[in-house]
Amino acid sequence: MTVARDEVADRLRNLQEGICRSFEGLDGVSRFRSDRWTRPEGGGGDTRILQGDGPVEKAAVNWSAVWGPTPDRLSDSLAAGSSSFYATGLSIIVHPRNPYAPTFHANLRYFETDRGERWFGGGADLTPHYLFEEDARHFHRTLAEVCSRHPVGDYPAWKKACDDYFYLPHRGERRGVGGVFFDHLPATHPVWEMVYDLGTALTDLYLPILHRRIGLDYTEREVRWQLHRRARYAEFNLIWDRGTRFGLETGGRTESILASLPPRATWVYGFEPEPGSPEDELQALLRGEPRSWL
DSSP, rough: OOOOOOHHHHHHHHHHHHHHHHHHHHHHHHHEEEEEEEEETTTTEEEEEEOOOOOOOEEEEEEEEEEOOOOOOOOTTTTTTTTTTEEEEEEEEESSSSSOEHHHHHHHEEEEEETOOEEEEEEEEEOOSOOOHHHHHHHHHHHHHHHHTTTTOHHHHHHHHHHHHHTTTTEEESSSSEEEEEEEOOOHHHHHHHHHHHHHHHHHHHHHHHHHTTTOOHHHHHHHHHHHHHHHHHHHHHHHHHHHHHHHHHTHHHHHHHHSSSOOOOOOOOOEEEEEEEEHHHHHHHHHHHOOOO
């Protein structure tokens, strides 16, 4: 029995509702604004954006289900040569205000073409501005537990794929401390159960970390470093991210595609952290070999 794409789309939409409520509860000040849109070629989505003066400076929890003719030039090789496609997915990005609180990203997606190819992709990763090893261990341990609940789960392989994917070749450094990343998994029920389980665990992955960090005291020094690291985040999303490229190639809604970008970032020419500082410690970690956090 095959996975029904309408079921995938509906359950991802329900996840969007629950995740938005969780972040609103933590922020305590601002609420998500719903921006529903349609795509002329087929389908549409609901972009949920939280921007305000609370602990969460910006968050986007976006759902979409789109279809139509496959563009002549498409980066995804499995879709190349097809005449039509369908895609549904949920993406989450959180940029906290406190520099000690890490940025969080997750994505769950389903894709099919008229040639019969059908697959799942997704993952979750953590991008700290300051290294707290207990946060990285919690994040990876929770991901490994989700994977261990499913025979199709492969935390070691997906952890490596995440380290390899979220890498900025032009900077020689990784974006953060990683997580898991998988793509082109067959659209079977066991895979869908694992993907949905990951979706339900996203708040367990991140909210405990956010609770620990959003109340810490910080100064302008930490903010300057945060804005510097956010610039690296923006560079990855604009230059290397496949999701950004796919959305633009398929005529997606630009405002929603770029909702993942941080609200503020700075590019200071030749900026380097002070040797031996916490900022230098993080930079050395990101430029070194990936670590095991379990």
